[in-house]
Amino acid sequence: MVPMLLKFIQFNISSLLLNVFIYPSVSSVIIENLPPPENPFFAKEQKLLNPFRTTLNQALTCGQLIASRGFQFERHFVTTVDGYILQFQRIINPYAKAARGRSLKPILVIHGAPTSCSSFMINGPGGHIQEWINGNPPNDTSKSLAFALANREFDVWLGNNRGTTYSLNHTSLNPYKDRQFWDFTFVDMAMYDIPAMVDYMIQETGHEKIVWIGYSQGAILMPVLLAKYPEFAHKLDLNINVAPIAFYGDPNGIANLVPRARFLLKIASIYQGPVIPFLPVLDAITSILCTSNILNPICFEIYNYLFGPDRPMVSRDQIKELLSQVDQTSFKNALHVLQSINFDQIREYDYGPLKNLQLYGSIEPPVFPFENIPTYNLVLISGLNDYLAPPKNVQKLRNILRGPPLVDYVVPWPLWSHTDILLADEAFYLMHNVIIEIIRKYGEDIEVSL
Secondary structure (H helix, E strand, O other): OHHHHHHHHHHHHHHHHHHHHOOOOOOOOOOOOOOOOOOHHHHHHHHHHHHHOOOOOOOOOHHHHHHHOOOEEEEEEEEOOOOEEEEEEEEEOHHHHHHHHHHOEEEEEEOOOOOOHHHHHOOOOOOOOOOOEOOEOOOOOOOOHHHHHHOOOEEEEEEOOOOOOOOOEEOOOOOOOOHHHHOOOHHHHHHHHHHHHHHHHHHHHOOOOEEEEEEOOHHHHHHHHHHHOHHHHHHEEEEEEEOOOOEOOOOOHHHHHOOOOOHHHHHHHHOOOEOOOOHHHHHHHHHHHOOOOOOHHHHHHHHHHHHOOOOOOOOOHHHHHHHHOOOOOEHHHHHHHHHHHHHOEOEOOOOOHHHHHHHHOOOOOOEOOHHHOOOOOEEEEEOOOOOOOOHHHHHHHHHHOOOOOOEEEEOOOOOOOOOHHHHOOOHHHHHHHHHHHHHHHHOOOOOOOO
16 A cells, blocks of 8 residues: 555656656657667656756666667676675777777766766766777866776776675565664775675776776765775775865865754654665656746756856756766665764764674774875866865865875866766866876876885
8 A cells, every 4th residue: 555655755846847847849869769768767757857868868767878889888797705795887989999998997976976887977968988099098078087098998897886886686675665774874885895896897898907087975085995904005006086085174165064963863763774765767857847937946956055156167957967876875874974074084984873883892982093094096077166075174084194195186266066077168177187197197106115
């Protein structure tokens, strides 16, 4: 009875909102010559969204986005020590493969939350595969990071952390029936997901090391892992962190208004599941509504005051694409983020004084010792107008490190915001090209002095 009621509510809310808010229109964007969606959540969203689609990238799956630019792709799966089955999308560039073979530098790119691998492929219609001339990569200037890398001498792997719609499998737990499936935070991703992905890539590619690129939540994971296990850095040619978040206190904008009280712990004890229920319906509705002439300016301003306003660099049209690609994470993970804002320096999950004492031996959850992070292959990339990783928080990370990073790049554009790597018009010149040149200059084995 309850499932039928939920479906009835979803259907009627969808119909009501579409009829009330959307100006009459028929989509002129048709999905042609693309493989079927490999993700059932986004397959449902596409059915809802297709009549109102205004751009190709809206709600396409990672595989469809890759194919839409002329690349091929492979899906790979790896099982973590604690039983989560994670999915990679590996971009295959036949031109690069023919020119360089297995010598292509393997790169693992990890998304922020709540998104997935798709977030690195939705910036503009460009980024199509290009031929190599005389064994040399093309001078592609794609605004999407994944395609800018894939058109060059790199073997690009796009990871998906546990709980996203691409990584919803487990060896024994059912995400729809077992609450324990959702009993995780970014600490579990750091300790289990990242080692599993990196080790799998090393085995699959035959390289001794890979290049890591973590963005937003992805830039939390590697610092947390290395704070506890600094020796893991030996598996990385480069440890690139974009919008690094080791200190979360004092964010700007809307994030600073989010409640952080302990009563949220009670909610977590009652509800243990995904933070965004009815995901396909929600994504479709928000993407469609934020396309309308009435609501688009409101959506754009909310976006600006959440991530940092960069109106000259990010267009209103991009917001609907980002909204159509919102993905899942656990409620517990979202709560851990709120706790981190309260504590400033990221700590273990706060269960409350009694359970903390049992688990950690202290009333307060212990901080992660970020001073342990090796700096010989560490790359920090940050922005001056990033509301979630503001300059003062990035400076706290610099201050705690035992030495300067190998590269510490601050984007010179004064309005560079948290999501500009995903949506900015000049993302290639201010971000992607910088990353490419850093990898080319420092991406080989670095001599380490211990």
